[in-house]
Amino acid sequence: MSESVSVRVNGKAVTVRAGATVAVAVLASGAACRTSVSGQPRSPLCGMGTCFECRVAINGEPQRRSCQVLCESNMEIEAYG
């Protein structure tokens, strides 16, 4: 049986499978990860830690690459999209 993890993205509860990355939780929430310097919404491009498009704040720490961080129970994720 697959286990799941619940996190909050911009205050909204999101449940993903255990081992899922924060990027997946943000995509599942419907939010974009960040707003670009000219105001565009952005979401993951490379999925492997090189493009930096998936940056969000995790438990208050900004500029984390969400595709490189695994979801942990009750994580507070803030996306700026």
Add this chain to the structure above:
Amino acid sequence: MDSVKHLRFDVAVVGAGPAGIAAALAAADSGKSIGLIDDNPAAGGQIWRGAQTEPRPSAKSVWFDRLNKSAIQIVRGARVFHAANGELAAECDDSAVQITYGRLIVATGARELFLPFPGWTLPNVMGAGGLQALLKSGLDIAGKRVVIAGTGPLLLAVAAYARKCGAKVVGICEQTTWPRMVRFGMKMLLAPGKAPEALRFAYDLRGIPHWTDCWPVAAFGNRRVEIVRISRQGQTSEIECDYLACGFHLIPNVELPRMCGCRLQQGFVEVDECQQTSVAGTYCAGEPTGIGGLELALVEGEIAGYAATNWEDRAKHLFAKRARHQKVVGILKDAFPLRSELKNLARPDTLVCRCEDVPHERLCEHSSWRAAKLHARCGMGPCQGRVCAPAAEFLFGWEIDSVRPPVFPVRCSSLAAIPSHTAAPRN
């Protein structure tokens, strides 16, 4: 203030994909201390991402079993941002790590080449490998419509994987021509170990349209992609989709070997028959030496691992196997050259640099990558040009030659943690 960890290994391997895992395991046969350092939360690289949790026994699980039973120290979630004077500096979530080594094996893999076209910055337009990485990381794509575009066999692998995950793959847009694609298919059927893979893809992809001479022209949508406009054999048409996955083949991650002073040739790390680079004691294996896929990466890794632990006999024993798999490098190179039409997809206002939002028209004013960086801030954002520099190289023919530490954005405290003799520039 972050803590600083000090680690010392006889052999440090950077990159825990197939090449790095094979290198570390081969080196570990010597009984020496081996460190396997990787940026990701788990070992496996891209092709084996998430493989450790797969239940059924497979070729890859054999490698993971060996890795888990070995004495290799795996340093996960560690971004190597500096290398000098026989030392590496890396940053983890809660600490800086200083790593000293006797020998270094670089197995940093490859990333995708992305080409700008109008709408490519919309959410849900992502890399082909990017989509696969996210699927392996838990993305639920069941019932979603996916268009896969770009070039190379990765598109087929991603289409097959997305379909297995429940996606409706609307079509595969391959920029190369049908004759080239057919020749590629024939050659792969004859290449060692590739025939079962090729036949499996053919079976897995049955019924999915595979268009050649076809590429994305523009993507449209309100806050995320909804429609992609494609050019197919000279005709344009529009397709509705939930995801557009685009990858224009692979490019090697050579930031670390460059920083180590390794000589490159046509963008790839130059190695001798023992996988040793131009820097004595520094080896390189896998995609940074040439895009050749899994089997080549594994055998190159093993050769590097044995050579780095002075076990030349064992390394030499693998040369013939490597030569067989090296044929794939040429096959891939010949089949998927990028067509010049792709240079004209970006409009004047299409962003090329996604970190600093620099449009194409701001780059046209300049004659070199350096000038574009200095005047337009292209490549000056957090990705440090990892996305836009290869695109600019293709679009403008600029030579991208500079690499400077730190090669990843890091916390000030991590920079402060580097001892001055490590931080000193290489002579």
